[in-house]
Amino acid sequence: MRERFWPGRRFRDLLDLNVQAARWRDDFANGRIHETTGKVPALVFEHDERRFLKPAGDRAFDADDRDTYTVTKTFRVRFDRNLYSVPWRLVGQTVLVRASDETVAVYLGPKQVARHRRSWGAGEDLEDPAHRHGLMEHKPRAAAGRTPPQLAGLEPSGARYLKLLGASSRSLHREVTRLTFLVEVFGETATRSAVDEVMATGHVGAEYVEYVLRHKKGLTPSAAPLKLGDPALDGIAFREPDLSLYDQLVSPQKTLDPGEPPEENNP
Numbered sequence: 001m002r003e004r005f006w007p008g009r010r011f012r013d014l015l016d017l018n019v020q021a022a023r024w025r026d027d028f029a030n031g032r033i034h035e036t037t038g039k040v041p042a043l044v045f046e047h048d049e050r051r052f053l054k055p056a057g058d059r060a061f062d063a064d065d066r067d068t069y070t071v072t073k074t075f076r077v078r079f080d081r082n083l084y085s086v087p088w089r090l091v092g093q094t095v096l097v098r099a100s101d102e103t104v105a106v107y108l109g110p111k112q113v114a115r116h117r118r119s120w121g122a123g124e125d126l127e128d129p130a131h132r133h134g135l136m137e138h139k140p141r142a143a144a145g146r147t148p149p150q151l152a153g154l155e156p157s158g159a160r161y162l163k164l165l166g167a168s169s170r171s172l173h174r175e176v177t178r179l180t181f182l183v184e185v186f187g188e189t190a191t192r193s194a195v196d197e198v199m200a201t202g203h204v205g206a207e208y209v210e211y212v213l214r215h216k217k218g219l220t221p222s223a224a225p226l227k228l229g230d231p232a233l234d235g236i237a238f239r240e241p242d243l244s245l246y247d248q249l250v251s252p253q254k255t256l257d258p259g260e261p262p263e264e265n266n267p
């Protein structure tokens with residue numbers, strides 16, 4: 001193959017190359033006398049080996065390329081030096097890519113979530129426009145200045161606050177998630193007041209808002225309970241020990257009158 005088939009070979013695509021390889025195999029390679037056996041492979045197959053073959057099954061042989069990938073922040077998977085889009089909601093998910101000679105299909109569990117023609121080039125970005133549907137309505141940075149419904153109670157400060165965050169390098173998804181949590185815990189009025197107070201100092205960030213809220217409540221962060229991962233162990237609870245039991249092991253000492261001389265120890 002290296003010395004007789006490949007040198008000077010030209011082809012349009014993989015299908016054309018496979019057709020040429022099959023023709024070269026049947027018309028040239030298998031018609032030569034084998035150097036080891038001294039026989040012609042085509043004749044050996046026709047008269048000796050063909051009768052031992054079994055019919056192929058009805059089920060098509062699965063020859064797809066398979067691999068798992070993590071969806072990037074631009075809702076892409078990188079396969080064979082090219083990028084293929086998937087629905088934007090799958091960012092961060094691990095998906096299975098199955099590729100035939102013609103198509104690249106992406107699966108999340110048993111469900112096919114994307115399908116593209118396979119590119120045999122390099123550095124191409126293949127996107128299905130439908131995979132962007134709904135992105136602008138749900139991605140805060142794509143619509144900076146618009147307050148998500150869960151933070152509507154922070155108006156009129158909320159829109160300006162999120163617009164400032166949109167101009168920074170912070171993750172707006174993480175910021176909105178944390179602010180939503182603070183609204184649930186401390187209430188809309190207190191959180192809105194904390195947002196105003198933080199902006200008055202020239203800062204933005206959920207950690208500043210949380211600090212203001214906790215400071216006003218006199219709260220200090222506490223470490224989360226240790227989780228061992230075993231429900232039987234995580235469910236164990238211990239009562240506060242009764243230290244008075246140790247008092248019974250110590251003999252009570254006699255209280256002396258200040259004017260009374262101490263007792264002398266007998267030898």
